[in-house]
Amino acid sequence: MTSQTNGQFDRTPLIAGNWKMNMDHAQAITLLQKLAWTLDDAKHDYSRAEVAVFPPFTDLRSVQSLVDGDDLRVVYGAQDLSDKDSGAYTGDISGQFLAKLGCTYVLVGHSERRTIHGETDEQCNAKIGAAHRHGLVPVLCVGEGLEVRQAGEHVAFTLEQLRGSIAGLDAERVAELVVAYEPVWAIGTGEVAGPGDAQEMAAAIRAELAGLYDEATAAKTRILYGGSAKAANAGAILQGKDVDGVLVGGASLDAQEFASIARFEQHLVTD
Numbered sequence: 001m002t003s004q005t006n007g008q009f010d011r012t013p014l015i016a017g018n019w020k021m022n023m024d025h026a027q028a029i030t031l032l033q034k035l036a037w038t039l040d041d042a043k044h045d046y047s048r049a050e051v052a053v054f055p056p057f058t059d060l061r062s063v064q065s066l067v068d069g070d071d072l073r074v075v076y077g078a079q080d081l082s083d084k085d086s087g088a089y090t091g092d093i094s095g096q097f098l099a100k101l102g103c104t105y106v107l108v109g110h111s112e113r114r115t116i117h118g119e120t121d122e123q124c125n126a127k128i129g130a131a132h133r134h135g136l137v138p139v140l141c142v143g144e145g146l147e148v149r150q151a152g153e154h155v156a157f158t159l160e161q162l163r164g165s166i167a168g169l170d171a172e173r174v175a176e177l178v179v180a181y182e183p184v185w186a187i188g189t190g191e192v193a194g195p196g197d198a199q200e201m202a203a204a205i206r207a208e209l210a211g212l213y214d215e216a217t218a219a220k221t222r223i224l225y226g227g228s229a230k231a232a233n234a235g236a237i238l239q240g241k242d243v244d245g246v247l248v249g250g251a252s253l254d255a256q257e258f259a260s261i262a263r264f265e266q267h268l269v270t271d
């Protein structure tokens, strides 16, 4: 699916809301209904910006029923998956269960998984493989911490995470992959990487993919920015020609705010 928004995008922007460990299944229905109504009222054109939510696992069946029952255009995904398909892995969730629940996407290697649960690039690579086995599109999260940024090593660090996480993927898989650049120091802190920082990293990721694969493949991969994104800064962030969307945490829990981010074209800064 491709669209032209203000002429700078040839990839459909993806506005993704990661609810993290918020919203029980009843609250999820209320939030998603409100989001869909708000977007409908605003006559949101989903071909110009795809809208996805990432609720907790326990909400997914309720979200599926609502999306199917009300024929919503919002798509959804899970926040993590196991690299295994089934077996004695207590507490883990298989990609095959997520596929059966109608998930389109799955987050892989979110910084909270990497820092709190110690996930490595190798595990992310295995999880991407599991996502592919079950027809899920991985949203691979990469990004540096504050110390790395202050040392000026953020590009090298992030590209190393990228290479380690996508090792062995063929070009077709890389073209459909979504990469979310999330500087850890900007997550949930109110600190936002400047639009220039988001574009710098998105361009570096795309150049790396072009080097590892080819220009045509790299031109298809969608690259998002995440870290304290909100309606007031989404337009500026999405001005970056390599930035194809945002992965939103806190602001995605407010239907009006998140809908406003999805309608970022209203906030685009024009010369």
Ligand SMILES: O=C[C@H](O)COP(=O)(O)O
Residues within 6 Å of the ligand: 018, 110, 182, 186, 187, 188, 189, 190, 226, 227, 228, 229, 247, 248, 249, 250, 251
């Ligand atoms: O997945 C989302 C990111 O961690 C960003 O979270 P945030 O928007 O609350 O900073």
